[in-house]
Amino acid sequence: MNWSAADASQFMNSEDDEDYSPQGSATVTTTIRQSNGVSVNSSPQKSVQIVDTRNYSNQPSVNARAALVMDAQTGEVLYSKNSNTALPIASITKLMTAVVTADARLNMSEEITLQQIDFAGAGGKNSSSTLKVGDTMNRAEMLLVALMKSENPAAAALARTYPGGRPAFVAAMNAKARQLGMTSTHYYESTGLDPRNVASARDLGILVSTAYQYGLIRQFSTTPHYDFNLGYRVLKSNNTNALVRNGGWNINISKTGYINEAGRCVVMHAVVNNRPAAVVLLGASSTQARNNDATELFSWLSHQPKRI
Template sequence: MAAPPERAGAARSARPLLAEAARSDSPELRSEAFLIVDQRSGEALLARNADRVAPIASITKLMTAMVILDSGQSLSEMLTVTEADRDRLRKSSSRLPIGSRLSREDLLRLALMSSENRAASALSRYYPGGLRAFAKAMNAKARQLGMAHSRFVEATGLSADNVSTARDLSVLLKAAADYPLIRRFSTDSAHTVALNRGAREFRNTNPLVRDPGWEIRVSKTGYIEEAGRCLVMQAWLRGRPVLVVLLDSFGSRTRTADARRLQKWLARRPWDAVVMAHKGAKG
């Protein structure tokens, strides 16, 4: 699959859907694409390049988790991580040794919480019909949700051919929030599993889940070079559920810094004023 044309340099200078750069009271979010949605009303509060198609890295694993849970496969079944789960595309490291045996539940938790690629790979490999059937199920789920600009080719997000938009990912995030296990596993601070050489602790890749100033219900980070640093969250801000999609941040801390800037921005003004400011900007 050829790289999406929207990924070209011209896309970076596309006019924001909400011209936040022209509004002195808007947060200076530095992610190249973002969409912030008031989940109750469906109103987009802030947006930039929200319809740009681009690789989404490990945000993919939210779709992976939904397909696994929809399948009804036993969460207690023990699965083995094999050589087939080794990352030969990017040669990334893993803290899950080849030969590890874990329950499907533990693999799902590690895929969501620690973004373990071998865990996601093993989950898809044990899916009825194997890897092709799993990718087909991912795309069928995307169509069911109305994610018209998304495509999935594998379960980990290591492939740059897994693509979506910030707008589609807000739909994915909202759907993922309806799964209790996704909410719990994606926001666990840490989890310890028994491996061949003893117990090993895995930690959440999103430091905000350990911050008492945040109430996060769903979380997923992602990174490959083509996607940049990504973060999606369903978080309660000002007592309301907000869908936060931050894509293509340039530095390792920019995505969480953007989230903190958003939190501070919303804290400084009445909620109705935020929504009305957006409606005014749209006209």
């Protein structure tokens, strides 16, 4: 499937404007028309409350510095490790970048051309990328490449082209975090390169459950492969999460992250044993350790009762 301007516009703008709340706070009714023409209704957006019970036995051991498994419907904590500690979150940041972009209801068909400033990086880090200055995509594809391939210049360009520019975008990220009750979270920029972008695993459980309510983010973050036609070349891209590429689990939201200060991170929403769950791993020592942790938690969850 290729995301044409028409597809992207239809995908984002098929909501009934009467039912739309720009802040995404109480009632957002979204109808997504996929490329096959089938309409998919997402549930109205609701606030997420976390209930810490941890009444589950045989708790697994994980390599990650912090972890959370939360029932995404009830907010019940099923597994927790250092889940209230604010840590650098690297490109997990881009999940909030996607939420703010979606909330703004901008024209997803608008063409965005990458500028030199989008490659400047943040936090003293360079923004390595297979993208180049002058590459042009519509906003939908810019969001897609930011979520599935974690391209930093794309996330930077989304902030730059937001009404009011980057300062307004970062302000909207922090306002959304406060609105959702993400009390340990702070954002300085939209890519995750800045290690001052921090959140707790608990906060990210809230963010994952919120992001699940956006059909666009569900689809884009779990696209396994995509070929971006840039006109003069085709950029063949794979999802940064091997668990998404391999297709062994029912994963609906995915975002990976890595900078030195954060270690290997991942957040996911998945349905395991008929239970929707948010899974957060921060600060794993390697990509393999992160994948092993996630598989261990999924396997453990698959043997738990659906409800207490």
